[in-house]
């Protein structure tokens with residue numbers, strides 16, 4: 001077995017970086033979904049939702065950067081083109097969504113997909129003793145579960 005300069009198994013690290021690139025691609029679709037609903041939302045709740053969606057995309061933007069820089073820390077290259085993101089991602093693309101319920105549902109659906117990927121990376125990073133990636137996934141999961149709770153509460157009226 002070979003180990004890299006940060007003391008992690010080389011092949012497991014490469015595999016994890018690949019999964020993180022998959023997460024990155026999906027996160028970029030989620031981010032763009034949020035931009036879309038921030039711009040296109042209509043109705044009497046415009047002011048609340050417009051601001052809420054901005055708060056979420058600002059947070060997603062920070063996480064995108066953290067994922068990309070983790071990939072670099074693991075010695076690999078983060079995906080950085082729209083072409084790659086579209087080709088790889090599974091998160092559903094939201095287009096022309098202006099209704100509040102549909103917008104919030106899009107957030108829940110996107111986060112549900114991201115959580116699946118993060119749980120898989122959580123497990124693999126644990127097996128690889130990759131504490132940096134593991135704790136990042138753990139933080140993302142906790143925050144996103146809470147956001148899903150709040151969005152689901154909002155939808156239940």
Ligand SMILES: [Fe+2]
Pocket residue numbers: 038054
């Ligand atoms: Fe704006």
